[in-house]
Every structure is written in C-alpha cells, then in structure tokens.
Amino acid sequence: MINKLLFQKVDNSSLIVFRVIFGTLITLEAWGAIFTGWIKRALIEPQFTFNFIGFDFLQPLPGNGMYFYYIIMGVFGVFVTIGYKYKWSISAFTVMWTCVYLMQKSNYNNHYYLLILICIFMMLVPANKYYSVDVKQNPAIKEIAMPRWVLLFIILQLWIVYTYASVAKFYPDWLNGTVPQMLMERKKDYWLVGQILQQKWTHTCVLYFGILFDLLVVPLMLYRKTRLPMFIAAIFFHxxxxxxxRIGIFPYLSLAFCLFFFSAEIVHRKFLKEKPFYNKKEVEIPRYSKLLKAFFVVWFIFQIGMPLRHWLIKGDVLWTEEGHRMSWRMMLRSKSGVTSYKIVNKTTGKTSFLKKGDYLTKKQIGSASSKPDVIWQFSQRIKKMYQEKGEEVEIYVNAKISVNKKPRKQLIDPEVNMAEAEYNYFFHNDWILLHEDED
Structure with a gap:
C-alpha cells in the first residue's frame, strides 16, 4: 500500500514546468541582488556580518568577491532553467545559497529558508528528464513520468509552512488588528493604494485574510471544486x-507551486502540448526505496517539530526571539527601543559607551539593539576587538525594548557581563529578562 502510494508513476509535466519557472526565479533572485544594491548593503558595506551562531567561519568574500559569487549563482540558476548538468547545477546553487543564508541574519527572511528547502527538494527529484539540455545530450534519460512521492512531498511541505504561518497569527496583537495596522503604516506613501492601506477595514481584511488564506489554501487547492476559486485568491494574495x-521572487514562487495541485493533464495541455501524456498506473519501486522512506520520516519529523521548539523554551518567543527563526513566524511583531553598550576596561579601569555606528550599518544596529542573540554576538565581537589590542573588558548592555508599541521593558539583564555570558541555542538564556509576571 505504501509502495503504491509513493512509487506509482504519474505524469511529470508539472515538475518539468516548475523547474523552468523555478530556475528563472532563482536566477532573477541572484542577479537581482546585484542590481538592487542588496549585496552592497548586506554583504559588502558591513565590517562583518552576524552569522548564524556556530557558523562564524562563513563570512563574505573580500572586496567585490560577493558580486562574483552571486554572478556564479545566477549562472547555475540558468543551468537549472534549461536543465544543463542539472544535478550538479542545483546542488551547487543550493550549497551557495545556504552559505549566504547562514553567513548573515540581519536581513533574515523566512522565505530565504523556504528556498533552501525547495532547493533540496529539487535536488532529489528527476526534474531534468524532459525538455532539458541533459535529454538532448543523452536521450536515454528521457521520461514522461515521475514517482507520486514528488507530488506528495511538495504538497505536504507547503501544508506545513502555510499551517504554521496561520497558527502563529492566533495571538492578541494580530487578532486585535495592531500588527496589520503597523504593517500598513509604513506603506502610506505608496502610489495609488497608500491611503487605502491606512483604512481600518483594510487592516481587518488583512487580519482575517492572512489567517484564513494560510490555513485553507492547501486543503482547498487539493479539492477539485474549490481549486480554481482558491487559485484566483492566491493570485490576489501573492x-x-x-x-x-516587496519580498522579491517569493510571491511568484508560491504561485508556481500551484502547478502541483492542478491536474497533470491540465498542466500538460497548457504548457507541454508536444509532450506525450502519461496515463498508465505502473508502480516502479527503486532499489533505494527503504532509504528514501527513512529520509521522508526524518525530514517531516524535523519540519513539524522545528517550529514547535519555542514551546519548550521558557518565555514568550515574541520577546526572547528564542525559537523564532525557521518557524514560519512571519510578520508578527515590530521591535523598537534604545540600547547601549557600556565597556569597562579591566586593564585601564576606564568606562566608556560604545558608538554602534562606528562598527555597524543601520540595519545591523536595529538587530544589535533588539535581538538577544545578535546582542550576544556583538558583545563577543567587541570583546575580541579589545583582546586583539591586548586589553580585557567587561560589557554591560542596557536594552529597553518595545514590542508592537507597548511600553518599553528591559530586555537584557544590565548586571550581566555579556563578554563572559554564554549562549544556549536550545534553552532559555537567563540573561534575557522575562516579564511574564508583570503582564
């Protein structure tokens, strides 16, 4: 039964068309980062980047190296689009994209993490078996079918992402309209729609549509009678x-996912008319079927468990940020406040306050003022800078932060020497103050 569910062959038109769209989008993402100035702002102008903790060895290439890095990524994207040396091309892009993701988090975006997951999916699937340079060079690999697990994998992955994104919105500041209102306040100067976005009815629509779309899009796309109306809603939403x-390629990538929900015959008729349509029901069990099943189990346990980890960590994740990343908690809060770094030089006895602007970009200052893990990393960086001069320091952080325009509260224990503090990735760090008894 399981073997039939996973390994029965189905037409591969949706996967082939998706590969072309996906390759085009990742090419635009890579080369677009050059022309929009993102690489300069995020990877060249900063003196250093705040990497994911444990990946300190990943730092941007010196000089203009990151421009060449992204040019090469774009070339691999082109190769994915045309299906040239496909497995090598998608694997190389995946590694390069993952390295950039891990080397900086001041510009963190859940969609960047989603792209890693989709790249891994594209590494596993036979997306170059038709309409590709690989087939032109080696016709023996040509196929018009694929195993059904390809569809099941991507649909289940998207269901997890969308469901967690919806459930995360079930908290007071979203349900009372505070967060939708704050999101729209920054858009008041937009041409044509700026003032419409400031209306209360708009905030109410965003509130409910944001929850309901994420919660229902996958099940309603799976049901034939509601598929077309949901697709129209998806077009509007994205x-x-x-x-x-302004979130780059990801709305268009999300629309491309819809290919996997429509009948393969429809996709075939619309995009690949010259391709034979596969309508048999053969089951072909590969030699590595047990390994593949084990991978699926581990993968989806991780995908379901990872976004839940913050429930095992003391404190409110909106405040502590512990367990926030890679959990599909999107557009849920805004943080602001005032943060200072007091340096006590143990060698000279002198006390001074660090000027963050001497070391950080504007974007980095925001992170180093409100995100505890970045505050800890910046403290370690300051400590190292002084040690290189032969001096030892103590570092005390006074961070008074507001979440969603609420009254400011102390985020970091001002009595803790952050130069000596340790960071625990899996449990609560006691130097992050909790105020649950005050709420």
Whole structure:
C-alpha cells in the first residue's frame, strides 16, 4: 500500500514546468541582488556580518568577491532553467545559497529558508528528464513520468509552512488588528493604494485574510471544486504581498507551486502540448526505496517539530526571539527601543559607551539593539576587538525594548557581563529578562 502510494508513476509535466519557472526565479533572485544594491548593503558595506551562531567561519568574500559569487549563482540558476548538468547545477546553487543564508541574519527572511528547502527538494527529484539540455545530450534519460512521492512531498511541505504561518497569527496583537495596522503604516506613501492601506477595514481584511488564506489554501487547492476559486485568491494574495511588502521572487514562487495541485493533464495541455501524456498506473519501486522512506520520516519529523521548539523554551518567543527563526513566524511583531553598550576596561579601569555606528550599518544596529542573540554576538565581537589590542573588558548592555508599541521593558539583564555570558541555542538564556509576571 505504501509502495503504491509513493512509487506509482504519474505524469511529470508539472515538475518539468516548475523547474523552468523555478530556475528563472532563482536566477532573477541572484542577479537581482546585484542590481538592487542588496549585496552592497548586506554583504559588502558591513565590517562583518552576524552569522548564524556556530557558523562564524562563513563570512563574505573580500572586496567585490560577493558580486562574483552571486554572478556564479545566477549562472547555475540558468543551468537549472534549461536543465544543463542539472544535478550538479542545483546542488551547487543550493550549497551557495545556504552559505549566504547562514553567513548573515540581519536581513533574515523566512522565505530565504523556504528556498533552501525547495532547493533540496529539487535536488532529489528527476526534474531534468524532459525538455532539458541533459535529454538532448543523452536521450536515454528521457521520461514522461515521475514517482507520486514528488507530488506528495511538495504538497505536504507547503501544508506545513502555510499551517504554521496561520497558527502563529492566533495571538492578541494580530487578532486585535495592531500588527496589520503597523504593517500598513509604513506603506502610506505608496502610489495609488497608500491611503487605502491606512483604512481600518483594510487592516481587518488583512487580519482575517492572512489567517484564513494560510490555513485553507492547501486543503482547498487539493479539492477539485474549490481549486480554481482558491487559485484566483492566491493570485490576489501573492500579488498584493509582492507590491505591498516587496519580498522579491517569493510571491511568484508560491504561485508556481500551484502547478502541483492542478491536474497533470491540465498542466500538460497548457504548457507541454508536444509532450506525450502519461496515463498508465505502473508502480516502479527503486532499489533505494527503504532509504528514501527513512529520509521522508526524518525530514517531516524535523519540519513539524522545528517550529514547535519555542514551546519548550521558557518565555514568550515574541520577546526572547528564542525559537523564532525557521518557524514560519512571519510578520508578527515590530521591535523598537534604545540600547547601549557600556565597556569597562579591566586593564585601564576606564568606562566608556560604545558608538554602534562606528562598527555597524543601520540595519545591523536595529538587530544589535533588539535581538538577544545578535546582542550576544556583538558583545563577543567587541570583546575580541579589545583582546586583539591586548586589553580585557567587561560589557554591560542596557536594552529597553518595545514590542508592537507597548511600553518599553528591559530586555537584557544590565548586571550581566555579556563578554563572559554564554549562549544556549536550545534553552532559555537567563540573561534575557522575562516579564511574564508583570503582564
């Protein structure tokens, strides 16, 4: 039964068309980062980047190296699009994209993590078996079918992402309209729609549509009678996000996912008319089927468990940020406040306050003022800078932070020497103050 579910062959038109769209989008993502100035702002102008903790060895290439890095990534994207040396091309892009993701988090975005997951999916699937240079060079690999697990894998992955994104919104500041209102306040100067976005009815629509779309999009796309209306809603939802929030390729990637929900015959008829349509029901069990099943089990246990980890960590994740990343907690809060770093030089006895602007970009200052893990990393960086001069220091952080425009509260224990503090990735760090008894 399981073997039939996973390994029965189905037409591969949706996967082939998705590969072409996906390759085009990752090419635009890579080369677009050059022309929009993102690489300069995020990877060249900073003196250093705040990497994911444990990946300190990943730092941007010196000089203009990151421009060449992204040019090469874009070339691999082109190769994915045309299906040239496909396995090598998608694998190389995946490694390069993952390295950039891990080397900087001041510009963290859940969609960047999603792209890693989709790249891994594309590494596993036979997306170059038709309409590709690889097939032109080696016709023996040509196929018009694929195992059904390809569809099941991507649909289940998307269901997990969308469901967690919806459930995360079930908290007071979203349900009372505070967060939607704050999101729209920054868009008041937008041409044509700026003032519409400031209306209360708009905030109410964003509130409910944000929850309901994420919660229902996958099940309603799976059901034939609601598929087309849901697809129309998806077009509106993702184009709205593209224009209002300016989040790059991801609204269009999300629309491309819809290919896997429509009948393969429809996709075939619309995009690959010259391709034979596969309508048999053969089951072909590969030699590595047990390994593949084990991978699926581990993968989806991780995908379901990872976003839940913050429930095992003391404190409110909106405040502590512990367990926030890679959990599909998107557009849920805004942080602001005032943070200072007091340096006590143990060698000279002198006390001074660090000027963050001497070391950090504007974007980095925001992270080093409100995100505990970045505050800890910056403290370690300061400590190292003084040690290189032969001096030992104590570092005390006074961070008074507001979440969603609430009254400011102390985020970091001002009595803790952050130069000697340790960071625990899996449990609560006691130097992050909790205020649950005050709420």
């Amino acid at each position: 184009l709205f996000n593209s224009y209002v929030f």
